[in-house]
Amino acid sequence: DTGVSQDPRHKITKRGQNVTFRCDPISEHNRLYWYRQTLGQGPEFLTYFQNEAQLEKSRLLSDRFSAERPKGSFSTLEIQRTEQGDSAMYLCASSWELYTGELFFGEGSRLTVL
Amino acid sequence: DAKTTQPPSMDCAEGRAANLPCNHSTISGNEYVYWYRQIHSQGPQYIIHGLKNNETNEMASLIITEDRKSSTLILPHATLRDTAVYYCIVRGSNTGNQFYFGTGTSLTVIP
Numbered sequence: 001d002t003g004v005s006q007d008p009r010h011k012i013t014k015r016g017q018n019v020t021f022r023c024d025p026i027s028e029h030n031r032l033y034w035y036r037q038t039l040g041q042g043p044e045f046l047t048y049f050q051n052e053a054q055l056e057k058s059r060l061l062s063d064r065f066s067a068e069r070p071k072g073s074f075s076t077l078e079i080q081r082t083e084q085g086d087s088a089m090y091l092c093a094s095s096w097e098l099y100t101g102e103l104f105f106g107e108g109s110r111l112t113v114l
Numbered sequence: 115d116a117k118t119t120q121p122p123s124m125d126c127a128e129g130r131a132a133n134l135p136c137n138h139s140t141i142s143g144n145e146y147v148y149w150y151r152q153i154h155s156q157g158p159q160y161i162i163h164g165l166k167n168n169e170t171n172e173m174a175s176l177i178i179t180e181d182r183k184s185s186t187l188i189l190p191h192a193t194l195r196d197t198a199v200y201y202c203i204v205r206g207s208n209t210g211n212q213f214y215f216g217t218g219t220s221l222t223v224i225p
Contacts, residue, residue: 004157033213035215041217042199042201042216042217044215045212045214056210056212093157093158102160102163103150103158103160104160105157105158108157
């Protein structure tokens with residue numbers, strides 16, 4: 001399968017712990033996006049990378065969140081000192097073309113904070 | 115933020131055409147209309163997009179009004195596997211070329 005892959009698919013953690021999610025985009029795609037989705041809502045934009053540069057961050061991305069994309073390949077999203085409000089599906093997507101290119105999403109990583 | 119308005123839910127009989135409307139009255143000339151769908155517990159899936167002209171692909175047709183203030187996604191022969199949440203998104207320079215999702219339309223295809 002050459003689609004976008006995310007790991008882990010499910011994560012249960014206790015409040016205050018740190019968690020990290022990984023996303024492997026489609027190999028030829030230079031843009032990578034992170035979204036968060038809570039129950040009953042559409043995906044909310046968090047941040048995106050063009051190659052290794054993080055070009056935009058949403059105000060939803062608090063100081064406890066950090067994303068990286070070393071070498072412009074895979075990306076990680078880390079949440080420090082998790083809170084119950086962080087419980088959500090974290091979706092990764094990648095794309096190639098700047099203007100008309102559609103996003104290809106992974107299956108998501110579901111986080112449950114107890 | 116989302117610039118579109120969609121009905122929260124719709125039903126469609128299996129085998130019939132599903133017509134999903136979307137209002138985007140503030141769309142700018144360089145903004146595209148995209149449609150995605152999300153089947154339960156999966157990531158969103160791209161369906162189709164267009165600027166001015168009607169578009170068709172193997173999944174669906176997109177009809178954009180002449181004033182571009184609204185559009186309709188048409189699934190010509192709905193199947194049970196088309197049950198999903200459908201998102202209409204306006205994307206262009208006014209949105210920083212980002213995809214901002216609203217709450218979409220939950221389509222239920224009824225046997």
